[in-house]
Amino acid sequence: MARRDGPIRRPLERGKTAIRGLRGAITFLTQLPVPRAGADASERDWNAFRTTPAAFPLVGWLVGGLTALVFVLGDGVPDATVAFGYLLAVYLVTGINHLDGVADAGDALVVHGDSEHRRHVLKDTTTGVGALLAVVMVLVGVALAGFTLSGAPLLVAVAIVLAAEVGAKTGLALIACGGRAAHEGFGAQFTASLTPRQAISPLAIGVPVIALSWPSPIAALTFAGALTGTALTWWWARRRLRGVTGDVFGAANEVSRLLGLYLGVIAWTLW
Structure with missing residues (x-):
């Protein structure tokens, strides 16, 4: 039996x-409520x-779908209002924990010193100029992307928002599967549990988002832009921090979304 x-x-x-x-x-x-038992x-x-790791892009589909509703419901609403609504939706749904990673990474980016000193800055609770500049750039960037997308055809706007979010979360999965932790902490919780071979499942779930704008390459370029944001953040972390941390995950999420949105917007203007 x-x-x-x-x-x-x-x-x-x-x-x-x-x-x-x-x-x-x-x-x-x-920040979505999750029912639990026990x-x-x-x-x-x-x-x-x-x-x-496949859970990362699945959440990307969920977050992208929810935030794209702003454009679906914003037909006829002033562009500035839609842009603010999109910015609000992104951070109401995802929270500000990832922005904290942007802030810490911003300070570590501008400080001088070796990798150990930069990792110390990541843990420092003091908010520096680098943190303020990084957070403002991300917030303004997302709002301006929303403003531009409010003038795009609805299907294009939805495709770009979804592809940027799914791409960002797929990028996080790739970091989790292939990254090396800078120290014992949040980053090590993932990197110690996963291997590069396990990146196949998140890619299988994330890559289909490029079909949303077919035959136009807009969604594909948006997805590629998001992964480029991941690659740049990952490269910086390996070079300056000697590995990934929880703050790197947060920063990668925001940078990837932002680059994805803008590459999608550029692609829309060209195609």
Whole structure:
């Protein structure tokens, strides 16, 4: 009996782990409420998320779909109002934890010193000029992208918003699977649990977003722009911090979304 149950039980367990991983990803990457059962459900969801990289782009689809509703519902509304609505929607859905990573990375970017000193700056609670500039640039950049997209055809705007968000989250999955942690901390929670081979599943879930604007390459270029943002942040972290940290994950998310949005906007103006 045990042998007959084994092949059935294993897929069921994998399915449960995937669901828990998705719940953990939604909890970490968004502000959306997640129903749970049991006192230790939150810890089990987090542990499952650490080993389920496919949950990253799935949350990207969710966040992108929710924030794109601003453009769907904003037909006939002034462009500036739609832009502010998009900015508000992004951070109401995702929260500001990732912006904290932008702020810390901004300070570490402008400071002089070796990797150890820069990592110390990441942990410093003092807000410097680099942090303020980085956060303002991200917020203004997202708002201006929303302003431009409010004048685009609805399907184009939705495709760009979705592709930027899915691309950003896919990028986080790639960092989790292939990155090396700078120290024992949040980043190590993922990098110690995943391997480069596990990047296949998040790519399989994320890449189909490029079909949203087919035959136009707008969505594909948006997705590529988001991954470029990931690559640049990752490269900087490896060079200046000697690895990734929780702040690097947060900064990569924001930079990737921003580059994706702007490459999508540029692609729309050209095609």
